[in-house]
Amino acid sequence: MYGFKIIKRDGKTGARKGILKTAHGDIETPIFMPVGTQATVKALTPQQLKECNAQIILSNTYHLFLRPGHRIIEKLGGLHRFMNWKKPILTDSGGYQVFSLAELRKITEEGVEFKSHLDGSVKFISPEIAIEVQDALNSDIVMVLDECPPYPSTYDYINLSLSLTIKWAKRAKQFWTHSVSENGRYLFGIVQGGMIKEFRRKATSELIEIGFDGYAIGGLSVGEPKKLMYEVLDYSTCWLPDDKPRYLMGVGKPEDILFAVERGIDMFDCVLPTRNARNGQLFTRNGPINIKREEFKLDDRPVEEGCDCYTCRNFSRAYLRHLFHAKEILSSTLNTIHNVRFFLKLMEDIRESIENNRFKEFKENFLNQYNKEVEVF
Amino acid sequence: MYGFKIIKRDGKTGARKGILKTAHGDIETPIFMPVGTQATVKALTPQQLKECNAQIILSNTYHLFLRPGHRIIEKLGGLHRFMNWKKPILTDSGGYQVFSLAELRKITEEGVEFKSHLDGSVKFISPEIAIEVQDALNSDIVMVLDECPPYPSTYDYINLSLSLTIKWAKRAKQFWTHSVSENGRYLFGIVQGGMIKEFRRKATSELIEIGFDGYAIGGLSVGEPKKLMYEVLDYSTCWLPDDKPRYLMGVGKPEDILFAVERGIDMFDCVLPTRNARNGQLFTRNGPINIKREEFKLDDRPVEEGCDCYTCRNFSRAYLRHLFHAKEILSSTLNTIHNVRFFLKLMEDIRESIENNRFKEFKENFLNQYNKEVEVF
Numbered sequence: 001m002y003g004f005k006i007i008k009r010d011g012k013t014g015a016r017k018g019i020l021k022t023a024h025g026d027i028e029t030p031i032f033m034p035v036g037t038q039a040t041v042k043a044l045t046p047q048q049l050k051e052c053n054a055q056i057i058l059s060n061t062y063h064l065f066l067r068p069g070h071r072i073i074e075k076l077g078g079l080h081r082f083m084n085w086k087k088p089i090l091t092d093s094g095g096y097q098v099f100s101l102a103e104l105r106k107i108t109e110e111g112v113e114f115k116s117h118l119d120g121s122v123k124f125i126s127p128e129i130a131i132e133v134q135d136a137l138n139s140d141i142v143m144v145l146d147e148c149p150p151y152p153s154t155y156d157y158i159n160l161s162l163s164l165t166i167k168w169a170k171r172a173k174q175f176w177t178h179s180v181s182e183n184g185r186y187l188f189g190i191v192q193g194g195m196i197k198e199f200r201r202k203a204t205s206e207l208i209e210i211g212f213d214g215y216a217i218g219g220l221s222v223g224e225p226k227k228l229m230y231e232v233l234d235y236s237t238c239w240l241p242d243d244k245p246r247y248l249m250g251v252g253k254p255e256d257i258l259f260a261v262e263r264g265i266d267m268f269d270c271v272l273p274t275r276n277a278r279n280g281q282l283f284t285r286n287g288p289i290n291i292k293r294e295e296f297k298l299d300d301r302p303v304e305e306g307c308d309c310y311t312c313r314n315f316s317r318a319y320l321r322h323l324f325h326a327k328e329i330l331s332s333t334l335n336t337i338h339n340v341r342f343f344l345k346l347m348e349d350i351r352e353s354i355e356n357n358r359f360k361e362f363k364e365n366f367l368n369q370y371n372k373e374v375e376v377f
Numbered sequence: 378m379y380g381f382k383i384i385k386r387d388g389k390t391g392a393r394k395g396i397l398k399t400a401h402g403d404i405e406t407p408i409f410m411p412v413g414t415q416a417t418v419k420a421l422t423p424q425q426l427k428e429c430n431a432q433i434i435l436s437n438t439y440h441l442f443l444r445p446g447h448r449i450i451e452k453l454g455g456l457h458r459f460m461n462w463k464k465p466i467l468t469d470s471g472g473y474q475v476f477s478l479a480e481l482r483k484i485t486e487e488g489v490e491f492k493s494h495l496d497g498s499v500k501f502i503s504p505e506i507a508i509e510v511q512d513a514l515n516s517d518i519v520m521v522l523d524e525c526p527p528y529p530s531t532y533d534y535i536n537l538s539l540s541l542t543i544k545w546a547k548r549a550k551q552f553w554t555h556s557v558s559e560n561g562r563y564l565f566g567i568v569q570g571g572m573i574k575e576f577r578r579k580a581t582s583e584l585i586e587i588g589f590d591g592y593a594i595g596g597l598s599v600g601e602p603k604k605l606m607y608e609v610l611d612y613s614t615c616w617l618p619d620d621k622p623r624y625l626m627g628v629g630k631p632e633d634i635l636f637a638v639e640r641g642i643d644m645f646d647c648v649l650p651t652r653n654a655r656n657g658q659l660f661t662r663n664g665p666i667n668i669k670r671e672e673f674k675l676d677d678r679p680v681e682e683g684c685d686c687y688t689c690r691n692f693s694r695a696y697l698r699h700l701f702h703a704k705e706i707l708s709s710t711l712n713t714i715h716n717v718r719f720f721l722k723l724m725e726d727i728r729e730s731i732e733n734n735r736f737k738e739f740k741e742n743f744l745n746q747y748n749k750e751v752e753v754f
Contacts, residue, residue, distance in 0.1 A: 039699065043706040047687070068674070068699045076677055076695050084691045297445070300453055310424070314461045318453055322416065322445045329420040329709055 002184040004214070004245045011357040014237070014264035015350070020214075020245055022140040023184030024080060024088045025055070029245060029266035030350055032257070032343045033058040033090060035274060038067070039083040042274050043332040044340070046085045051310060052341040053348070056088040056140075058269040061133050062097030066116050066123070070136040078138030090141035090269070092249075093130040093190075096148050096218075107147070109164065127168040128175045131187075135180045142180070143216065144172035146190040151223045158194035165192045166206050173210045186213035188247060191240075195224055195232055204239040214245035217265075221251045230259060237263040254283070254346055254370060258363045261350055273339035278332045280324045283342040285369050291335065296321040309341035310334075379561040381591070381622045388734035391614070391641035392727070397591075397622055399517040400561030401457060401465045402432070406622060406643035407727055409634070409720045410435040410467060412651060415444070416460040419651050420709040421717070423462045428687060429718040430725070433465040433517075435646040438510055439474030443493050443500070447513040455515030467518035467646070469626075470507045470567075473525050473595075484524070486541065504545040505552045508564075512557045519557070520593065521549035523567040528600045535571035542569045543583050550587050563590035565624060568617075572601055572609050581616040591622035594642075598628045607636060614640040631660070631723055631747060635740045638727055650716035655709045657701045660719040662746050668712065673698040686718035687711075 001021065008017040018029040034041045034049065037060045041049055049057070059079060064070055073082045079089055095112075098105060102114035104122070111126030125133075130145035146165045149158050169189050176187045189212035193199030207215060217236050220229050233248070237260070240246050247267035248260050257268055273283065280291045284304040289296075291303075302312035303320065311320070311334040323331035346366075353362035378398065385394040395406040411418045411426065414437045418426055426434070436456060441447055450459045456466055472489075475482065479491035481499070488503030502510075507522040523542045526535050546566050553564045566589035570576030584592060594613050597606050610625065614637070617623050624644035625637050634645055650660065657668045661681040666673075668680075679689035680697065688697070688711040700708035723743075730739035 038703045038705055039696070040703075040705050040707045043710075045687070045707065045710065046691070063703075067703060068695070072675060072695070075675055076693060082693070082696055082699075084696075298449060298452055310422070314423070316453060316459070318445070318449070319416070319459055319461075322459075326415045326417075326440075326444060328415055328417050329706055330417045330422065332706055333420075333422065333710070 004243070006243070008355050010354045010359040012360050013262045015261050015354050015359040016264055016266070017351050017354040018245070018266060020186075020266075021184065022056075022088045022186070023182070024086065024140050027056045027088055028351060030257075030261045030347055030354075031055060031267055032347045033267065033269040034340050034343070035060075035269055035271045036083070036085070036089075038063050039073070039079060041336070041340070043278065043329075043336045046083065048310070048333070048337055049085070049340070050087075052337060053344050054087070054340065056090060057085060058090045058092065059083075059137070059139070060094070060097060061091045061130065061137070061143075062094035062101065064091075064137060065094055065125070065133050066118050070133045074136040074138075078136075080138065088140040089137075090267075091134045091137055091139035091143065093143040093145040094125055094133065095130070095145045096250075098125060099148060099150075107164070109167065111145075127172040131172055131175050131180060140184070141186045141188060141214070142176070143188050144169045144190055144212075146192055146218055148192060148219045148222065149194050151195070151219075153194055155196065158192075158196055158199055162193050162199050162203055165190070166203065169207055169212075170210055173212065186245075188212055188214040188216050188245075190216045190218040190249070191236060192219045194219060195228055197232075197235060200232060200236050201239060204236065208241060212244070214247060214267075215240045216247040216249050216267075218249045220248065221256070226256075229256075233260055233265075234263060237265060240264075254343075255367060257346065258350070258366065262359065262363060273343045274336050277335035277339040280331075280335065281339075282320075282335060283339050285366070287370050291317065291320045292324050293321070303338050304342075307338065307341065307345075309338050311338040311341075381620070383620070385732050387731045387736040389737050390639045392638045392731050392736040393641055393643070394728050394731040395622070395643060397563075397643075398561065399465045399563070400559070401463065401517050404433045404465055405728060407634075407638045407724055407731075408432060408644055409724045410644065410646040411717050411720070412437075412646055412648045413460070413462075413466075414648075415440050416450070416456060418713070418717070420655065420706075420713045423460065425687070425710070425714055426462070426717070427464075429714060430721050431464070431717065433467060434462060435467045435469065436460075436514070436516070437471070437474060438468045438507065438514070438520075439471035439478065441468075441514060442471055442502070442510050443495050447510040451513035451515075455513075457515060465517040466514075467644075468511045468514055468516035468520065470520040470522040471502055471510065472507070472522045473627075475502060476525060476527075484541070486544065488522075504549040508549055508552050508557060517561070518563045518565060518591070519553070520565050521546045521567055521589075523569055523595055525569060525596045525599065526571050528572070528596075530571055532573065535569075535573055535576055539570050539576050539580055542567070543580065546584060546589075547587055550589065563622075565589055565591040565593050565622075567593045567595040567626070568613060569596045571596060572605055574609075574612060577609060577613050578616060581613065585618060589621070591624060591644075592617045593624040593626050593644075595626045597625065598633070603633075606633075610637055610642075611640060614642060617641075631720075632744060634723065635727070635743065639736065639740060650720045651713050654712035654716040657708075657712065658716075659697075659712060660716050662743070664747050668694065668697045669701050670698070680715050681719075684715065684718065684722075686715050688715040688718075
């Protein structure tokens with residue numbers, strides 16, 4: 001009943017279409033997960049998110065652990081009920097934010113001690129605690145605690161970091177098996193190893209040995225050149241088990257998503273559509289546009305002709321430009337609706353193209369049109 | 378066809394229920410108009426506003442005159458189309474904002490020269506220009522340019538100010554008659570005169586002599602003691618023509634609205650529900666609550682049991698408290714939905730009580746419950 005199933009493979013590429021059945025409903029892959037850091041996808045109501053056809057969202061364990069606290073959310077019936085989002089939720093482990101946002105990190109084999117970026121209070125997280133927190137949130141897809149080495153890092157640092165990540169993954173699996181493991185909820189391992197092929201290979205095989213419900217590729221899109229990211233992604237993906245969902249963390253731009261889907265990635269998350277919306281960057285099939293520009297002052301057209309989102313059906317570029325300049329809250333809301341819908345529609349089109357063995361053509365056509373007017377942003 | 382019609386009078390008070398038919402639809406009075414200063418009711422989509430059952434909104438001429446500019450809105454099809462709000466819109470004259478927000482005001486009989494608070498550019502507004510601007514916006518209810526004396530002002534200042542306001546009203550009416558006057562669109566005069574009875578009386582009779590489609594009481598709720606406001610409101614309302622809509626500008630709190638409806642006021646606007654929502658103050662039948670308080674940390678109840686708004690149907694006080702502390706945009710949206718709905722539901726209940734000759738009981742019951750837990754905010 002529950003589990004991951006590949007429904008269709010594209011005839012000419014590694015792209016695949018699947019279904020992941022969770023306790024909160026099915027997810028069609030390849031899928032994009034809008035980011036809802038603090039128990040809200042910024043600027044959207046759950047209703048608006050549903051109208052964008054979101055199937056699953058990602059929420060950040062680190063943030064919810066600190067505020068309001070996972071035990072509070074647990075007492076209020078879990079994260080789905082707290083934020084009134086009834087569909088699946090994936091939570092990250094908190095590791096990435098501990099290493100990027102928190103201060104005073106003391107890493108030991110046991111776990112990480114850190115200072116909250118909110119009030120400076122000292123907190124501790126371990127592979128077991130990371131799962132405990134995500135369990136309290138009642139998330140559908142739980143991620144193991146990992147350490148994500150910054151780019152660039154030395155060979156020795158990555159080596160050390162990876163062996164910690166693997167040890168933590170083992171403990172996480174053990175804790176999960178004994179304390180949580182439930183039908184329709186999944187534990188995903190995370191492949192690290194910097195940009196070093198032998199480490200990535202080692203990480204993959206050791207994680208497979210431990211055995212997870214799905215596998216994530218972490219540590220990419222952390223500042224490395226795009227060519228390098230593509231190179232790592234290329235070999236990393238093909239080592240992953242074919243019958244499990246594959247999740248590329250924190251990626252990315254439409255072109256990155258297409259590159260990764262072609263190699264068999266099933267899941268994505270990124271703050272790009274939501275964060276850039278708040279900064280006035282709107283995605284279109286002809287590339288991103290910057291809504292604050294003078295040229296849109298009298299532009300009565302929607303952001304994108306033919307887009308079925310609430311924003312495009314009801315408002316002009318000129319109005320969105322006005323809202324942005326007037327610093328109105330509605331600017332963030334309408335821009336976010338469009339960008340989220342753009343990414344989700346892209347995934348719908350990708351799935352349809354796989355269904356029809358036309359992924360490669362779809363990708364080429366998309367990129368031809370998209371890059372025509374791409375703006376360096 | 379168009380025009381104002383009283384449908385029902387409350388048997389025991391001056392309260393009346395009416396309909397004002399405009400080119401963009403009917404308004405049932407007594408009505409509350411949410412404020413949409415910059416062509417958006419802050420934090421709400423027009424869809425959400427409609428779901429709150431808003432029948433008419435107010436927009437600020439001063440702000441739109443400066444940004445994006447009324448000619449731009451005109452080219453884009455008028456304010457209704459620009460902001461995608463298809464129901465009626467009342468615009469103020471801009472006078473109040475010129476006197477409260479702008480700098481370097483030079484008042485002459487011709488009009489007012491002022492510096493934009495946005496970029497310091499020098500602008501000029503006159504009774505005629507105020508109407509021209511509102512006409513370009515295509516607003517349904519147009520207000521004449523007036524001068525609103527601050528509180529307190531001297532007798533001489535108010536005297537001088539009032540004679541200017543009256544002269545401007547005459548010119549406005551003349552300009553309206555020759556240049557705009559259309560079926561289903563209305564020009565309202567504004568009664569000023571500070572807190573001085575003889576001035577208010579004089580203003581009222583001179584405005585009636587000029588003849589307007591409706592009459593507003595301006596210059597109240599500008600810092601005077603509440604007792605004084607009630608006193609002025611009490612005598613000012615009964616001098617107004619019975620068969621025209623009466624609009625109390627910038628008011629107000631639920632208790633003020635009830636006081637004014639009892640004396641025959643038909644229309645209200647105020648930033649209270651929207652502004653206070655963004656500051657975490659939420660209105661309930663038991664008085665306002667402040668959502669940021671510790672006591673709501675684990676409170677699983679809606680803001681108000683039985684409230685039919687989207688916020689109360691879907692979210693707990695604990696969640697709203699979290700969003701507020703996390704400074705999430707959704708906090709403003711959900712709080713605003715509730716407060717706007719609270720005010721509009723109050724008006725619905727008021728209209729129903731008038732229909733049933735029960736306004737006085739309704740008012741007493743409401744105030745008994747409301748003041749029980751009123752919080753000094």
